Amino acid sequence: MHVIKTVLGQNCRYIWHAEKDVGNLDVIILPGGFSYGDYLRTGAIARFSPVMQEVIRFADNGGLVIGICNGFQILCEAGLLPGALVRNRSVQFRCEHVFLKTLNYNTPFTCKIPKHKPLRIPIAHGEGCYYADQQTIENLKMNGQILWQYVDCSGQLTEAANPNGSLENIAGICNKSKNVVGLMPHPERASEEILGSTDGRYIFESIIAWIGSRQPAAV
Amino acid sequence: MKAKIVIIPKKAVVDPQGKTVQRALEHMGFKGIKAVHVGKYLEIDIDGDEQNVRTQIDDACKKLLSNPVIEDYWFELK
DSSP: OHIIIIITOOOOOOOOTTOSOOOSOSEEEEOOSOGGGGOSSTTTTGGGSHHHHHHHHHHHTTOEEEEETHHHHHHHHTTSSSSEEEOOTTOSOEEEEEEEEEOOOSSTTTTTSOTTOOEEEEEEESOOEEEOOHHHHHHHHHTTOEEEEEEOTTSOOOSTTOSSOOGGGEEEEEOTTSSEEEESSOGGGSSBGGGTBOTTHHHHHHHHHHHHTSSSOOO | OEEEEEEEEOTTSOOHHHHHHHHHHHHTTOOOOOOOOOOEEEEEEOOSOHHHHHHHHHHHIIIIIOOTTTEEEEEEEO
């Protein structure tokens, strides 16, 4: 909220989990936050919040949806994104800055990211290990749905740069129609100089630019 | 009636919890352990005829209690 409103100067509002009609929006952001105590599985119970029916309807109509951390887990549980996020392979909660390589610049979430620039963005999760069966992974690759991979500071894809054991170093993916995205790193925590990195802003600025270029102009 | 439900990670999914417990058991001196898998156990008290309860519990396992991407489940009614 702070980043979207104060840092980026956009209109935004909180959506209550019990809302059944979200009205006219350009984008819905599902933030992180251990909803329902992560009981049962991460995102499993939140996925059945009343508002999720509306989020699914919004996404099915082409609306932009971005899930960050727990939001990513919720989108997977809801079936809006393929695969699942399981316990980090190290069994440790990892809270640190990581580097991300962007694989597809042709989406509403990546169009303003400078080419070939590894993004320095923090993670903070215990269950961020992306898993999907082999066929799903192949489909993700084939359709350009893997948007970000964990890399080292020089942009190399290494096992050491993978903080949670995700298959293919996957940090973030999108759906086939490229309007729903989920990522474990927190771009909102890398949007101001005082926090050590502003690389996260590229993702929000991509969304803003993409919405601005849409015809007819959004409200 | 009571439904006793067991949910375990699929074999293809890495189970770091199971691996960690296995290592601890081995450090303690337990011999011959081949694998440990950590899952969940749920008990649900529920009324209704057996067939109906079976259908409902199966549905609940598919929709909420387990995630078919990463977990298998089985249950018994007592």
